[in-house]
Amino acid sequence: MSDSTPFRPFEDVLDRDTALARLRTATGGADDGELFVERRRAETLSFDDGQLRTANYTTSEGFGLRAVHGMATGYAHASEISDAALSRAVETVHLAVGEGGGVMAPGPRPTNLKLYGDFNPIEDAAFPVKIETLREIDAFARDLDPRVVQVTATIGANVQEVEILRPEGTLVRDVRPMTRVNISVIVDENGRRESGSSGGGGRIRLDGLITRDHWEGVAREALRIAIVNLSAVPAPAGVMDVALGSGWPGILLHEAVGHGLEGDFNRKKTSAFAGLMGQRVAAPGVTVLDDGTIPDRRGSLSVDDEGTPSGKNVLIEDGILVGYMQDRQNARLMGVEPTGNGRRESHAHTPMPRMTNTYMLGGKTAPEDIVADLKDGIYAVGFGGGQVDITSGKFVFSCTEAYRVEGGKVGAPVKGATLIGDGATALKNIRAMGNDMALDPGMGNCGKAGQWVPVGVGQPTLLIGGLTVGGSAA
Numbered sequence: 001m002s003d004s005t006p007f008r009p010f011e012d013v014l015d016r017d018t019a020l021a022r023l024r025t026a027t028g029g030a031d032d033g034e035l036f037v038e039r040r041r042a043e044t045l046s047f048d049d050g051q052l053r054t055a056n057y058t059t060s061e062g063f064g065l066r067a068v069h070g071m072a073t074g075y076a077h078a079s080e081i082s083d084a085a086l087s088r089a090v091e092t093v094h095l096a097v098g099e100g101g102g103v104m105a106p107g108p109r110p111t112n113l114k115l116y117g118d119f120n121p122i123e124d125a126a127f128p129v130k131i132e133t134l135r136e137i138d139a140f141a142r143d144l145d146p147r148v149v150q151v152t153a154t155i156g157a158n159v160q161e162v163e164i165l166r167p168e169g170t171l172v173r174d175v176r177p178m179t180r181v182n183i184s185v186i187v188d189e190n191g192r193r194e195s196g197s198s199g200g201g202g203r204i205r206l207d208g209l210i211t212r213d214h215w216e217g218v219a220r221e222a223l224r225i226a227i228v229n230l231s232a233v234p235a236p237a238g239v240m241d242v243a244l245g246s247g248w249p250g251i252l253l254h255e256a257v258g259h260g261l262e263g264d265f266n267r268k269k270t271s272a273f274a275g276l277m278g279q280r281v282a283a284p285g286v287t288v289l290d291d292g293t294i295p296d297r298r299g300s301l302s303v304d305d306e307g308t309p310s311g312k313n314v315l316i317e318d319g320i321l322v323g324y325m326q327d328r329q330n331a332r333l334m335g336v337e338p339t340g341n342g343r344r345e346s347h348a349h350t351p352m353p354r355m356t357n358t359y360m361l362g363g364k365t366a367p368e369d370i371v372a373d374l375k376d377g378i379y380a381v382g383f384g385g386g387q388v389d390i391t392s393g394k395f396v397f398s399c400t401e402a403y404r405v406e407g408g409k410v411g412a413p414v415k416g417a418t419l420i421g422d423g424a425t426a427l428k429n430i431r432a433m434g435n436d437m438a439l440d441p442g443m444g445n446c447g448k449a450g451q452w453v454p455v456g457v458g459q460p461t462l463l464i465g466g467l468t469v470g471g472s473a474a
Helices: 016-026 083-097 127-144 212-230 250-261 263-267 328-334 367-372 423-428
Strands: 032-048 051-069 072-078 148-165 171-189 192-202 238-244 288-291 312-317 357-360 376-388 394-406 409-415 418-422 430-433 444-448 451-459 462-470
Touching (some): 016 051, 016 148, 032 127, 032 328, 051 083, 072 083, 127 148, 127 212, 148 192, 148 212, 171 212, 192 212, 212 394, 250 288, 250 376, 250 418, 250 423, 250 444, 250 451, 263 328, 418 423, 423 462
Parallel strands (some): 238 376, 357 451
Antiparallel strands (some): 032 148, 148 171, 171 192, 238 462, 288 312, 376 394, 394 409, 394 418, 430 462
16 A cells, blocks of 8 residues: 555455454454554654754554453554454454453444544645755754854654554544654853753644744744753752743643553552542642643544543542543443543554643632742743652652742742652642643653653643752752
8 A cells, every 4th residue: 555545444455344353253252452553654854953964754554453351451463454464463362362251342432523634744845845944944043143053953744544443343533643843952152052942733734833933933932942041050959849830841740640640550559649539639729631632732632542532531620639541441440431541652552541631720820920929949941851650659850941039039040950759749739820821832742661652731830839959059
C-alpha cells in the first residue's frame, strides 16, 4: 500500500470478514480484545547554525492483536499487514486466554465526535517552502539581537491513521494529525552563554504555524527567555513558598499528581492516592480534570486506542478525589466504566491508562495579587525535566525560568532552581489559585512503561506553601 493512498487496510489488504473471524478465534473465551491497525507518516526538518541539519521522512505501518482474560494479556504485533501475519499472531495471542471462561465485555459506545480535521499536515506546504521558512526564522532571530550566536528551528508534522476492529464486529477509524514549530536560541554576553526555547503546536494544520505572524512571536519569546537567563543569579535553597505561573508549569501537576491518578497504579495500590476515593486530597477549591475532548489540542483524541470515545473526566473536585483515569481492562477489574484513557504509543504496544490533557481549573484571585502575597520565595514560570516516584508521589523538577521574590516584589531571575516535594502534600498546601487558567502551547510528551504519547497540561497561577527549593546560592 502506497503511503500516499488512503489507509483502508480492511478494503485493500485484509478481508474484513476473515480478519474478524481470526480476531474472534484469538479472543474466544476472553474478556476483551481488539485488532489495532495503524499507519504513521512523519516529517521533521531542522535548521541549525545557519544550515539544514536534519530532513527526515519516515513511514511505518502494522497491527497489534490483543486478547485479555482477567489480568492476563496476550499481545502480538507485526510491521506487515497481511492475513499470514495475522494468522501467526492469533496462535500467540490466544495462549493468554488459557481455559477461557471469560465473558466478552460490551464494545465501546459509538460516537460521531470529531475533534480535529481528517488531513495530512505534511502536505500543507511544499518542501521548499518549509526550508525557506526555516531560513527566514534563522535570519530573523539573529537580527533581533547581536548577542544571538546560535539558532535552532524545527518544523515537524505527522499523521497517524488507525482502524480498530472489535470482536462484536465494530470498526472504528481515526485520523490524527500533529504539527509543531520550535525555536531555540543561544546568546553570548561577555563569554557567558545562555539559551531559551519556545514553540508548540497541536492537531492543527501546519500552514498556520509557519506563517511569519506566528513564528516571529515564537522567536521573540525564545530570545526573551535567553536574555533573562543572562542576568540570572544562583537560586536560593531551603523550604519556602513558591508561586507557579499559568499554562506550561502544569507539567508539575501532570507528573506529580496526574500519574498517581491513573487507574492501574491505584488498582495495584502503588499510588500515593490508592484507597483515597471520596476523601480530601487537595485544598478546598482545587479541581483537576483530564479532558481529551478539547478540539485541536495535542493530547486530545476523538477515540482512544481501544475505540472508546474520549471524555472530560473530573479527577479531583473541590479538593475531593472523585475519579481515576481508566482503560478498558483496568476499568473492568475495578468494576467501573472506561474513561477514554486507553492509550498506546503505536501498534507495537499494549494500551494502558494514560493522561490526555490534564489541568487544574482557575480560581478567583488576580495573578499579580498572588505574587504580591509571596513574602519570601520564588516565582517559577518555566520548567524543564523532572522525576517522580509514583508510589510516594515525591518529585524533583528543574526550573528553566524563575525569579526571586521578597516582600511581594519580583526580583532577579535565578538559575539552577529545583523544586522538591510530593504531590499529595503540594495539593493540600495550595494557598491561592489565579483567575488566569491557561493550557500549554502544545509541547508535552509523556513517558510511562517505555511508551511515549503526546499530552497537554494546564493550570492557573498558583501559590504553594512549603516546597523545598534546591539552589546553589551561598
